[in-house]
Amino acid sequence: MTPGSNLPLPAARVAVDVAAPVRLDVSGLLLTDQGKVRSDDDFIFYNQPTGPGVTHRPGGQGAPDAIVVDTSAIPAGIEKVVVTASPDAAGQTFQGIEPTATVRDADSGAVLAAFTPPRLGSETALVVVEIYRRNGVWKVRAVGQGYANGLAGIATDFGVSVDEPAPAAPAPQAPPAPPAAPPAAPSRARAGSAPTAPAAPPAPPAPAPQAAPAAPAAPAAPGKINLDKGRVNLRKNETVSLVKGGRPLLSQVRMGLGWEPAYRGKDIDLDASVIAYGPNRNMLDACYFGRLSILGGAIQHSGDNLTGEGAGDDETITVDLGRIPAEATGLVFTVNSFTGQKFTEVAKAYCRLIDAGSGEELVRFDLTSAESKTGVMMAKLIRQFSGEWEMTAMGDFVKARTVRDMVRPAGQAL
Structure with missing residues (x-):
């Protein structure tokens, strides 16, 4: 397949595996006709492997991860399932390791389509293909859209909550708190389900008579312009x-x-x-x-x-x-x-x-x-x-x- 091309799916159950010279994390998102997930439950990945009609199948012994889609079990309000991939190694780009998505009949294993996104460079995550419904017929489309900000960029684009706790600013003149243990950095962290470091035992509150008021927070970065405020x-x-x-x-x-x-x-x-x-x-x-x-x-x-x-x-x-x-x-x-x-x-x-x-x-x-x-x-x-x-x-x-x-x-x- 080439970018933008599509094919009808002859099988009701299909598996999309994404292979590359390096280990990849493969995920699936169930999207409504508004192009968004209904909730974080529609984000299917290794740590949340099942959803309505969609399953994450882990690879092993050289086999790639796959997203299995049972089109007969997809809820009526879902119009498409996008399959994404990102290198397992943090910060690694797709330059020189272009992945190949293979769409198979999930029951027989027969190959239905294959797609390798061209001309990749600084992308650290990809929307590789999408399984979508058009006039009652399920099809597969080659996409190959890249993101430079990793899987979190894809997740937030499609409405998944990505919780990344911000470091708290120290209170002025407050005694230094004992250093907290650094958060664990698992090799396969995911947007929308970021693992949280174990909480350190709470330190007793330090008295702060005549403490200076906390510095005002920096203004939030401006978001994308939209039409909410009129013309x-x-x-x-x-x-x-x-x-x-x-x-x-x-x-x-x-x-x-x-x-x-x-x-x-x-x-x-x-x-x-x-x-x-x-x-x-x-x-x-x-x-x-x-x-x-x-x-x-x-x-x-x-x-x-x-x-x-x-x-x-x-x-x-x-x-x-x-x-x-x-x-x-x-x-x-x-x-x-x-x-x-x-x-x-x-x-x-x-x-x-x-x-x-x-x-x-x-x-x-x-x-x-x-x-x-x-x-x-x-x-x-x-x-x-x-x-x-x-x-x-x-x-x-x-x-x-x-x-x-x-x-x-x-x-x-x-």
Whole structure:
């Protein structure tokens, strides 16, 4: 299999083993249609080996760990099971030790599919494959998504609680406490079930008359931008997660693109387009004035505006995020000048993302500068492996008068 490819499963019970030149820890997560676990019980690994329809099977004598999935026993609310792997040695990356996932009939042992993720480097954990349900049929998809922050990064992305106790700051002027025994460091610690060191006997409280107040805690690192606080104004290269109230936006959104002439009396004929890509940056299709509907109607164009005249959006592209097929993982929104006018002749170019149902503006990105070129990549929408979509403001200018000319630079920008 290649990244992004999928196959129907001819067997109800399948085993996915992941082998590499080094010892790997293999895990499985049961995910809902929101791309999240229901609770930490849906994280299946060596220390929590069973879940509804999913079992961790330890390797031994050279055999790799495996995740066994009984699709007939998967709960109705679970849409997919992702199989992950990470090197057993702490901090080791996958560079030079690319793993191979083999999907087998769990009863007969017959090989159904195999996948080796390509081009690995600093990744310390991988989503290797996923077993998913589509229109009542169970399939396997090759993924190969890497994480540089280990299995904890995967776990938190999919909603698993990762408890890592923070060291407490010593109280000012307090007598030093006796040193605590260092926590045990088992070779196979896991996110979501981190082993806890035995508690040291409590020291008697030290009297602290006139003790100085504790120093204020450092501010928490800012989280990923989302839409909980309303409209977001993006600057170039900033990203917003299309999540509101903790739930991905699966309704229709509309990308509006607008511009005005920089000089009065001169019409500007620009064309807005969106290019859909697969996981290997391979173009799937493009939606523009000459092709107003793609991906089975999931993306639709409003039609060509020949002048850019008037306030408001000049061209819009409606995207039904919930209907985007699984093989489409990236969308790049572009604007081109077919007649050869440069963007130095354009004023007030912008793009904005709108809730197509309510008309509410969600995200806006205004170009603050222009270059003497004929094309610009305005923004991209990227589907995360958790199922969420993220929008990144781009504002990158290229020499491209048609959407065809944009395919290569837009793919490189994903």
